[in-house]
Amino acid sequence: MGFRRLLAAAALLAGLASTPGATGGSAAQPVTLAATVERVVDGDTLVVRARGFDTPVRLLGIDTPEIHRPGRPVECWGREAAARTTRLAPPGSAVRLVTDPTQDTRDRYARLLAYAYRDGLATSVNYALVAGGHARAYVYDRSHPFRHAAAYLRAERGARTSGLGLWGPPCRGRATVPAAPAGTPARGGCSPAYPDVCIPPPPPDLDCRDVPHRDFRVLPPDPHRFDGGGDGVGCES
Numbered sequence: 001m002g003f004r005r006l007l008a009a010a011a012l013l014a015g016l017a018s019t020p021g022a023t024g025g026s027a028a029q030p031v032t033l034a035a036t037v038e039r040v041v042d043g044d045t046l047v048v049r050a051r052g053f054d055t056p057v058r059l060l061g062i063d064t065p066e067i068h069r070p071g072r073p074v075e076c077w078g079r080e081a082a083a084r085t086t087r088l089a090p091p092g093s094a095v096r097l098v099t100d101p102t103q104d105t106r107d108r109y110a111r112l113l114a115y116a117y118r119d120g121l122a123t124s125v126n127y128a129l130v131a132g133g134h135a136r137a138y139v140y141d142r143s144h145p146f147r148h149a150a151a152y153l154r155a156e157r158g159a160r161t162s163g164l165g166l167w168g169p170p171c172r173g174r175a176t177v178p179a180a181p182a183g184t185p186a187r188g189g190c191s192p193a194y195p196d197v198c199i200p201p202p203p204p205d206l207d208c209r210d211v212p213h214r215d216f217r218v219l220p221p222d223p224h225r226f227d228g229g230g231d232g233v234g235c236e237s
Contacts, residue, residue: 031105033097033114037089042067043081043135046089046116048097058111059085059126060100061146063138065166065175076171080215081134083231084165088125089118095125100146115148131155132215132237133165164237165215170196193219194226194234208235 035050035057043064046057065075067082089095097114099105106112116125129135130152137152139145146152160167170177190198197213199206206224208214218227218234226234 028101030101031099033112035095035097037091037093037095039091040082040086040089042078043085043129045111046085046095048095050097056109056111057097057116058107058109058113059129059135060103060113060115061138061148061152062126062130062135064129064135065171073176075175076177077134077166080165080217080233081129083229083233084129084132084134084215084236085125086231087229087236088121088128089116093118098124100148102144102147103140127152127155131159133159133162133167134215136166191223193222193224195219199224211235 033050035048038047038049038054040046041056044059044062046059047054048057064081064085065078066072067074067078069075096117097112098117099112099114103113115127118125121128123131126135127148130137137149137156139149139153159165160173163169165171167173191201193201194213194216197211197216199211199213202223206226208226211226214235214237216226216234218232222234229236
């Protein structure tokens with residue numbers, strides 16, 4: 001983060017710490033902050049505009065596959081998780097950021113640690129990502145779990161059992177997908193536009209209700225037009 005952005009984040013977080021009921025570490029009461037999403041960095045990180053400053057936000061209680069780690073390949077389901085977060089909290093949308101009194105208000109990178117809520121969603125963006133299989137529940141310190149840890153862990157078990165998102169093919173919970181053994185024949189009857197699932201090319205023309213898959217990778221030319229949002233993910237849940 002640049003020096004100017006670091007100062008802005010520090011000023012914002014200092015303001016949070018001075019809010020009644022907050023401390024430099026764990027807050028006695030949750031602090032709510034109105035913000036506008038500027039951009040989605042990856043599945044679990046946003047940049048928002050709040051109180052006149054741009055500041056990064058780490059979505060509390062979750063962890064999504066990495067897409068920006070220097071010197072490392074994009075992890076399996078990283079792009080899909082980022083695309084899902086973009087749909088849940090698109091740039092320009094208003095969100096409420098709520099800190100957790102059991103946790104620090106910021107991490108070592110000066111990112112605000114918060115739950116993000118958006119009008120029209122039944123629950124937080126954080127929880128929705130876990131329940132849909134786009135994120136793991138993440139407890140930083142098991143001796144001091146975040147206040148919704150039990151619910152998030154239950155949601156993760158449900159997504160894992162159902163094979164949703166990163167828990168289904170091709171990732172199956174792994175950061176990388178093993179290469180097919182040499183000599184493995186090409187998948188007969190499967191369209192190359194949907195490399196991680198087996199969907200036949202047209203005809204006939206199919207739509208999402210005709211296939212059992214959700215949130216799968218789509219490559220051009222997308223003959224069935226599953227990727228209505230144009231973000232490379234088909235039949236998003």
